[in-house]
Amino acid sequence: MQKVIKLEELGLFILGIYFFSQLSYAWWCFLVLILFPDFSMIGYVFGDKIGAFCYNVFHHRGIAIALYLVGIYCSNEGVQLSGVILFTHSSMDRMLGYGLKYETGFKFTHLGEIGK
Numbered sequence: 001m002q003k004v005i006k007l008e009e010l011g012l013f014i015l016g017i018y019f020f021s022q023l024s025y026a027w028w029c030f031l032v033l034i035l036f037p038d039f040s041m042i043g044y045v046f047g048d049k050i051g052a053f054c055y056n057v058f059h060h061r062g063i064a065i066a067l068y069l070v071g072i073y074c075s076n077e078g079v080q081l082s083g084v085i086l087f088t089h090s091s092m093d094r095m096l097g098y099g100l101k102y103e104t105g106f107k108f109t110h111l112g113e114i115g116k
Helices: 002-021 027-033 036-046 048-057 061-073 077-095
Strands: 105-109
Touching: 002 077, 027 077, 036 048, 036 077, 048 105, 061 077
Parallel strands: none
Antiparallel strands: none
């Protein structure tokens, strides 16, 4: 089952790259911004509960899709870009085994324990 999930995430990652290609930004922007959602891990400085909340907000594909759609509705490419980056980053993370976090600690995710 893990291989099927990783293949699905790869497909979503490629979809995110496609959506980025529809925007008018240079490709170097994608390479720079793709890791920005990981700054949400700074929340763990304030404990596991706040860390998990911060991390999950910036890695939730529903929020990413909503941002992208708001960007389309408002004709705002910056908001669309935010949604695409969050979506693509989340797919990349899940493809690598990093899921949404539980409040019990960083290594406990909805995809299983990291490192097992």
